[in-house]
Amino acid sequence: MPVSPAQERLLRAKLHRTGCLIRKETRQIVRDPSSIAIGIVLPVILILLFGYGLSLDVTEVPVAVVVEDPSPAATELAASFRLSHYFDAQMTTSMTLAQERMLSRKVDGIVRIRPDFSRLLNLGNAEVQVLVHGVDANYARIIQGYARSAVGQWAARRAAEGFTLATGPVVVQSRMWFNEANESRYFLVPGLIVLIMTLIGALLTALVMAREWERGTLEALFVTPVRTDEILLGKTIPYFILGVIGLVLCLLAAKFLFYVPFRGSLTVLIAASML
Numbered sequence: 001m002p003v004s005p006a007q008e009r010l011l012r013a014k015l016h017r018t019g020c021l022i023r024k025e026t027r028q029i030v031r032d033p034s035s036i037a038i039g040i041v042l043p044v045i046l047i048l049l050f051g052y053g054l055s056l057d058v059t060e061v062p063v064a065v066v067v068e069d070p071s072p073a074a075t076e077l078a079a080s081f082r083l084s085h086y087f088d089a090q091m092t093t094s095m096t097l098a099q100e101r102m103l104s105r106k107v108d109g110i111v112r113i114r115p116d117f118s119r120l121l122n123l124g125n126a127e128v129q130v131l132v133h134g135v136d137a138n139y140a141r142i143i144q145g146y147a148r149s150a151v152g153q154w155a156a157r158r159a160a161e162g163f164t165l166a167t168g169p170v171v172v173q174s175r176m177w178f179n180e181a182n183e184s185r186y187f188l189v190p191g192l193i194v195l196i197m198t199l200i201g202a203l204l205t206a207l208v209m210a211r212e213w214e215r216g217t218l219e220a221l222f223v224t225p226v227r228t229d230e231i232l233l234g235k236t237i238p239y240f241i242l243g244v245i246g247l248v249l250c251l252l253a254a255k256f257l258f259y260v261p262f263r264g265s266l267t268v269l270i271a272a273s274m275l
C-alpha cells in the first residue's frame with residue numbers, strides 16, 4: 001500500500017522525535033554512573049557472587065578411615081575411600097585418634113573397618129561402621145550416602161572378580177540427560193541468569209522513572225509535542241540495550257568462569273531473552 005507524502009512526513013517526524021529521546025536518555029546514562037553500574041556491573045557481580053557462593057556439590061570430605069584389619073579385603077575397602085574424589089581420607093589404625101579428630105572438627109566422619117572384618121566377610125555378615133558429625137543434618141546425610149556408595153562400588157568390584165557375596169550387589173547406573181556431569185552449578189547458573197536479569201530490568205525501570213519524577217522532567221515531556229508511545233520507546237530502548245549487554249556478560253561468565261556447557265542456538269537464546 002503506497003504511503004502518501006503527508007504520512008511519510010509524519011513518520012519521519014515521529015522517528016526524529018524518538019531518536020532525539022533515545023540520544024537524550026543515552027547521554028543521561030553516560031553522565032549517571034549508577035545506570036551503568038546497575039545494568040552492566042551489578043549482573044556480573046551477582047552472577048559471580050551466587051555462582052561461587054551457591055553450591056550443592058560436596059567433594060573432598062575429610063574422613064578418618066580406621067583400618068583395624070590388615071587383610072587384603074579391608075585394604076581394598078579402605079582404598080575405595082582413599083581414591084574417591086568425594087573423600088579426603090586420612091588413614092589410621094587408632095579409633096581413639098579418629099574420635100579426637102572428629103571432636104576437633106579435623107574430620108567430619110569416621111569409617112571403621114573392625115578387626116574381625118575379613119572373618120565376618122567370609123561368613124557373609126561383615127559390617128562397616130560409619131560415624132558422621134551431625135551438626136549439619138543435610139551434610140551428614142550426604143556423607144552417609146557417599147560412604148554407602150564407596151562400599152557398594154567395592155562390593156561390585158569383588159563380585160566382578162569372582163568373589164561370592166552373601167547378597168548380590170545391586171548397581172544402579174543413572175544418567176542425567178541435560179547434566180551428565182551432575183554438577184549443581186549447571187542447574188544453578190542458568191537459573192541465576194534469569195533471576196538476575198529479571199531483577200535488573202525492574203531496577204532499571206524503577207530508576208529511570210524515579211529519576212525523571214524527582215527532577216521534574218517528566219511533566220516537561222508531557223507538554224511537548226512528543227507522544228506517549230514515543231516517550232516510552234525513547235526511554236526503553238537505551239536501557240534495553242544496557243540490559244542486553246549485562247545478559248551477554250552473564251553468559252560469558254557462565255561459559256568461561258563456571259564452565260557451563262552451552263548447547264543450542266545462541267541467536268534463539270538472545271532473542272528469547274529479549275522478550
